Amino acid sequence: MPKLRHGVGANCTVLTKFIHPSEHVRSKHANLEKGHQTLVIIVGEETVKVRRKEQKCYMFRSDDYPNRILHAVKRYVNVVIEGPVETLFDQPTGNDVAIVQAAAQGTPNMPHRTNDHNEDIQNFTALGAIVDDDNVPAPENIPPPNAPPIPLGASNNVFPADGWGFQGTCPRKSNNHVNRGPSISPNLAKVGLQ
Numbered sequence: 687m688p689k690l691r692h693g694v695g696a697n698c699t700v701l702t703k704f705i706h707p708s709e710h711v712r713s714k715h716a717n718l719e720k721g722h723q724t725l726v727i728i729v730g731e732e733t734v735k736v737r738r739k740e741q742k743c744y745m746f747r748s749d750d751y752p753n754r755i756l757h758a759v760k761r762y763v764n765v766v767i768e769g770p771v772e773t774l775f776d777q778p779t780g781n782d783v784a785i786v787q788a789a790a791q792g793t794p795n796m797p798h799r800t801n802d803h804n805e806d807i808q809n810f811t812a813l814g815a816i817v818d819d820d821n822v823p824a825p826e827n828i829p830p831p832n833a834p835p836i837p838l839g840a841s842n843n844v845f846p847a848d849g850w851g852f853q854g855t856c857p858r859k860s861n862n863h864v865n866r867g868p869s870i871s872p873n874l875a876k877v878g879l880q
Contacts, residue, residue, distance in 0.1 A: 691776055692728060692744060692760070695769030699723045700746075704762040706736055710751050724748050728763070729755065731775055 692698070702722045705711050715722070726746035734743045734757055743757040768774070800806060858865075 690765035690768050691774045692731075692763065692765055693769040693771075693774035694728055694730060695773055696728045696765050697767040697769075698726050698728060698744075698746065698763050698765050700726055700758045700763045704758045705756050706734070706743075706758060707756070710754055710756065714750065724750050725766075726756070726763070728769065731760075732757065 690696075700723065702711055702715060702718055702724045705724060711718075726748045728744050728746045730745040732743055732745055733740050735741075736743065736757075736759055741759050743759055744763045745755055745757045746763070747755055798809075
C-alpha cells in the first residue's frame with residue numbers, strides 16, 4: 687500500500703499528548719490514557735517554536751477543540767485519508783516536475799550513462815533537467831582583481847603553522863593522566879550543601 691501524503695484537507699490522527707498549545711488539551715482532558723488519539727483535519731503547515739526549538743508543524747482543526755487552530759510536529763501526524771491532490775504538501779516542483787512528466791511519457795527516468803560527457807549532458811537536458819555545463823566558477827569563488835595570491839601550506843591560516851599537534855601518541859597518556867570520569871570528593875560536596 688502506498689504511503690499516504692499530507693496536504694490541506696487530509697484526515698489524520700495525532701497522539702493527543704503531542705498537540706500544541708497544550709493548555710487546550712489539558713483543559714479538555716485532565717488525565718489522558720496512554721495512546722489517546724485525536725482525529726484532525728490539516729489546514730496548513732508552518733514553522734513553530736515547540737519545546738524551545740523551531741520545528742516544522744502541521745496546523746489543524748479538530749471537532750474535539752472547536753474554533754481552535756492547533757499544531758503538532760510533522761512526525762506525529764499520521765494520514766488516514768489524503769486530501770485533494772492539488773493541495774498536497776510534497777508536490778514536486780521545478781526540475782522534479784519535468785523529470786516526472788518525462789517518466790510518465792515513457793521516457794526512461796535515468797538515461798544510459800556513457801563516457802562522453804557531452805552526450806550525457808544532452809540526454810539529461812532532453813529529460814528536462816537543468817545542467818550547468820559552462821565550467822565557469824561560481825561568482826563567489828572568483829578572487830577579486832589584484833588580490834594577493836593565496837599562499838600554500840601552513841601560512842594560509844587554514845592549517846596551523848605547527849601542524850595539528852598530534853605527535854603519534856596521546857599527550858594525556860604520555861603525561862600520566864588517569865583515564866577516569868569526573869567526580870566530586872565527599873569533602874567538597876559537604877561544603878557546597880552548607
